[in-house]
Amino acid sequence: MTTTTRPYQSFGPSGGDSASLEKLKAMRLPDLAGKSVLDLGCNEGFFCWYAWAAGASRVVGVDKEDKWIERARLRCPAVEFIVSDWREWASDEQFDVVILASALHYADDQEWLLHFAMSRVAAGGLLVLEIGVANGDEDQFWSAKRSIDTRSFPTRRKIEGILARYAYKYVGLSVKQEGDPVARWVLHCRCRQPMVVLLLGAGYSGKSTLARLLSAKGIDLVRFDDFFTGFLSRPGFLDENLREIFTKFNPLLQGDKIIVEIFESPSTVQSFVRCLLPSSPPEILVIDGYVPAKFQRGFIEEVKKYGYVVWSADCQSAEIWEDRDGLLNEFIVVSDNFVVKTDRIVGHIDAVLISDKGLTISGWGIDPLDRSPLSGVMLKSGDYLENVLVLRQVMRKDLVERGYVSEGAAAGFDLFVNSDSVFFRLYETEGADVFAKTVEFIGLHANNVAGKLSLTQLPSVGG
Numbered sequence: 001m002t003t004t005t006r007p008y009q010s011f012g013p014s015g016g017d018s019a020s021l022e023k024l025k026a027m028r029l030p031d032l033a034g035k036s037v038l039d040l041g042c043n044e045g046f047f048c049w050y051a052w053a054a055g056a057s058r059v060v061g062v063d064k065e066d067k068w069i070e071r072a073r074l075r076c077p078a079v080e081f082i083v084s085d086w087r088e089w090a091s092d093e094q095f096d097v098v099i100l101a102s103a104l105h106y107a108d109d110q111e112w113l114l115h116f117a118m119s120r121v122a123a124g125g126l127l128v129l130e131i132g133v134a135n136g137d138e139d140q141f142w143s144a145k146r147s148i149d150t151r152s153f154p155t156r157r158k159i160e161g162i163l164a165r166y167a168y169k170y171v172g173l174s175v176k177q178e179g180d181p182v183a184r185w186v187l188h189c190r191c192r193q194p195m196v197v198l199l200l201g202a203g204y205s206g207k208s209t210l211a212r213l214l215s216a217k218g219i220d221l222v223r224f225d226d227f228f229t230g231f232l233s234r235p236g237f238l239d240e241n242l243r244e245i246f247t248k249f250n251p252l253l254q255g256d257k258i259i260v261e262i263f264e265s266p267s268t269v270q271s272f273v274r275c276l277l278p279s280s281p282p283e284i285l286v287i288d289g290y291v292p293a294k295f296q297r298g299f300i301e302e303v304k305k306y307g308y309v310v311w312s313a314d315c316q317s318a319e320i321w322e323d324r325d326g327l328l329n330e331f332i333v334v335s336d337n338f339v340v341k342t343d344r345i346v347g348h349i350d351a352v353l354i355s356d357k358g359l360t361i362s363g364w365g366i367d368p369l370d371r372s373p374l375s376g377v378m379l380k381s382g383d384y385l386e387n388v389l390v391l392r393q394v395m396r397k398d399l400v401e402r403g404y405v406s407e408g409a410a411a412g413f414d415l416f417v418n419s420d421s422v423f424f425r426l427y428e429t430e431g432a433d434v435f436a437k438t439v440e441f442i443g444l445h446a447n448n449v450a451g452k453l454s455l456t457q458l459p460s461v462g463g
């Protein structure tokens with residue numbers, strides 16, 4: 001800046017060195033009505049004056065030169081003007097909008113000044129930066145001789161390195177000033193907010209596979225499925241509101257019903273999202289869980305309240321999985337007795353054998369999403385839920401030929417229900433009808449997440 005008494009800023013036709021109105025336009029300030037604004041290196045207060053005129057609720061200008069601040073105060077008494085070196089200005093107040101224009105190159109430590117300016121930005125606020133950027137691809141400050149002095153300007157790579165921890169955007173070129181050794185740019189910078197990517201689509205879209213892949217890359221993952229299964233082992237982690245809903249249904253099998261019930265009331269949505277989100281937000285989080293389309297807006301709004309930038313990812317290839325599902329279900333429906341059919345796991349019961357040791361159930365089951373065999377099975381009747389031992393895993397050529405599983409995957413199984421088991425006794429003493437009406441057959445796929453195999457046909461007792 002000039003050391004003569006010629007003004008720098010231009011208020012109206014009695015112009016200074018800088019075309020202030022043009023610079024103001026280039027800076028693309030947001031709507032300032034009701035906002036608090038700080039201008040570091042405010043000079044005669046042109047931008048402070050504009051902020052006040054635009055309805056800002058509080059405006060503060062800081063400059064180390066008395067002579068500029070005196071004039072600024074005369075021009076706009078409503079603004080608080082402070083004579084101070086920015087290094088010595090002790091306030092820790094934060095502002096919705098901070099302006100640092102044509103001032104960075106005056107700092108002894110430009111990196112410090114940038115971080116300081118960002119530290120004055122309130123949550124959700126904006127730093128408007130107008131700076132000279134030197135040419136060249138090196139990570140350095142470039143020293144440039146001007147008619148009045150010699151100053152350092154960061155290269156693009158240097159400035160991007162300093163700003164890497166923030167969210168920033170090049171808004172465009174600023175006005176050119178006579179004698180400028182480098183081009184001036186306007187950047188808008190914000191503090192980074194945590195991000196959440198929502199995978200809320202229906203089953204078979206591939207969302208869980210995508211979620212697993214992202215998780216394997218180190219991205220934090222929250223899955224509704226884990227939430228549902230977690231409830232069985234740690235019911236205490238839910239609040240009273242949710243516990244009531246979770247106990248009304250079976251969290252392993254009826255997650256969709258639980259979700260619908262939760263979304264019926266805003267207070268349970270609030271509780272659900274509070275329990276779901278980690279207590280300290282990671283930089284990026286993926287949420288994998290089916291939320292019916294009509295509830296998604298409510299879910300997103302609730303997640304946003306925790307300060308997340310919300311991304312919603314839709315699968316554009318979901319129909320592939322829907323076709324596959326149709327094919328499998330058709331096959332299952334046309335085949336003979338002991339059929340199992342489900343929203344997540346498909347399979348077939350080939351035989352049920354009873355002996356004095358217990359019950360042996362033979363069949364096959366897969367998760368059509370990734371074509372993996374079942375990893376376990378549970379039986380359920382009323383309040384009883386029991387893990388069933390898989391006696392044998394069996395290779396099934398017929399399934400490989402149909403393309404349901406890949407070569408080598410043992411999708412067939414023999415299950416054994418011990419004669420001490422409630423299920424065996426139900427079967428043995430109450431007869432086949434009772435078994436068919438009351439027992440559900442639950443397949444678990446690779447990650448121990450349940451899909452339901454409802455036994456829709458009654459097995460006849462064989463020997």
Ligand SMILES: C[S@@+](CC[C@H](N)C(=O)[O-])C[C@H]1O[C@@H](n2cnc3c(N)ncnc32)[C@H](O)[C@@H]1O
Binds near residue numbers: 020043
């Ligand atoms: C080129 S002028 C820019 C003024 C205004 N921001 C604009 O763009 O119109 C730079 C301003 O920064 C002020 N300044 C320079 N070093 C400073 C420091 N260490 N602390 C506070 N203000 C400083 C100068 O007094 C001067 O008013």
